[in-house]
Amino acid sequence: MIGLIQRVKQAKVTVADETTGEINQGLLVLLGVEREDDIEKMQKLANKIIKYRVFSDNDGKMNLNVSQVGGKLLVVSQFTLAADTGRGLRPSFSGAATPEQANTLYEAFVAYCRELGVETQTGRFGADMQVSLINDGPVTFNLQV
Numbered sequence: 001m002i003g004l005i006q007r008v009k010q011a012k013v014t015v016a017d018e019t020t021g022e023i024n025q026g027l028l029v030l031l032g033v034e035r036e037d038d039i040e041k042m043q044k045l046a047n048k049i050i051k052y053r054v055f056s057d058n059d060g061k062m063n064l065n066v067s068q069v070g071g072k073l074l075v076v077s078q079f080t081l082a083a084d085t086g087r088g089l090r091p092s093f094s095g096a097a098t099p100e101q102a103n104t105l106y107e108a109f110v111a112y113c114r115e116l117g118v119e120t121q122t123g124r125f126g127a128d129m130q131v132s133l134i135n136d137g138p139v140t141f142n143l144q145v
Helices: 039-051 098-117
Strands: 001-013 018-023 027-030 062-064 073-078 120-122 130-144
Touching: 001 039, 001 073, 018 073, 018 120, 039 098, 039 120, 073 098, 098 120
Parallel strands: 027 073, 073 120
Antiparallel strands: 001 018, 001 027, 001 130
8 A cells, every 4th residue: 555645735636626625734645555455554554644754843853743733634546656667658557456445445544544533535536636735845755555
């Protein structure tokens, strides 16, 4: 499971001109689900993202996590993160989860983050989404479990 996280001042997802999720300070999480992923990996990644210290403390050092700054999550499904780009000029998605498996784990990820006490907004799984954001820093990390 892959989580590309971006520290944001604000982020928004729209589908057909309808806003499906919007946050101010927090993390935009682009979530990629691979064939080998399961609930255990999903929980491990969610815990890592929520506890990952990417927000600045009073000394300007990245010592605070999203919960500590009162931030929110915006989680967007992103199957292209599971692409194999090692050969040729066209990505292969053979390692990506099936849509059914990916949707199940995506929904479970969102529910688990909410259970952990972090307000979590979403995109719409499988939809053609437009994501806008103000990346804070910019700060972007690729987390994998």
